[in-house]
Amino acid sequence: MAVNVNSGIILTTVEEVLSWGRRNSLWPVSIGLACCAIEMMHTAASRFDTDRLGIIFRGSPRQSDVLIVAGTVVNKVAPMLKLIYEQMPDPKWVISMGGCSSGGGPFPTYSTLQGVDRIIPVDVYIPGCPPTPQALLWGIMELQKKIKAKKEGKELKEIPIKIPAESKPISK
Ligand code: SF4
Secondary structure: OEEEOOOOEEEOOHHHHHHHHHHOOOOEEOOOOOOHHHHHHHHHOOOOOHHHHOOOOEOOHHHOOEEEEEOOOEOOOHHHHHHHHHHOOOOOEEEEEOHHHHHOOOOOOOOEOOOHHHOOOOOEEEOOOOOOHHHHHHHHHHHHHHHHHHHOOOOOOOOOOOOOHHHOOOOO
């Protein structure tokens, strides 16, 4: 983007404007699965106030472009979560918030999905049990960087996450 302040002229491209608009108006769908969702609600409430950053929670997946998987994904809820993801229009992104959604967390059991990336693609993993609102904001900013990098034709390096050995899938 070229800006000439003195003449009041800005030169840019449609792609640049679209990317800028997308990354600065992320609208997550309002869904929480377990205790991590309390921290997500905290992030949206008055103290951290995500609205001021253009991050506005929506009540319908059809109006949302971000799915924050906040909580334990049990096998029973997994199909509903996948359906919500599929109802979101493109382009869309997924943030895995906390140990449970990233790898089963403290529940290495038959009834818990050992990582939401087994059913939907994940863009950013946020470690923690639960991650703090600051950590969630960090994850959202990483997603913004990823959206910007993709627009520039670069792929952001994978954000590493250490999944404890006991969270690995149980072999039958
Ligand atoms: S990661 Fe921890 S805080 Fe988050 S849903 Fe799992 S048990 Fe609850």
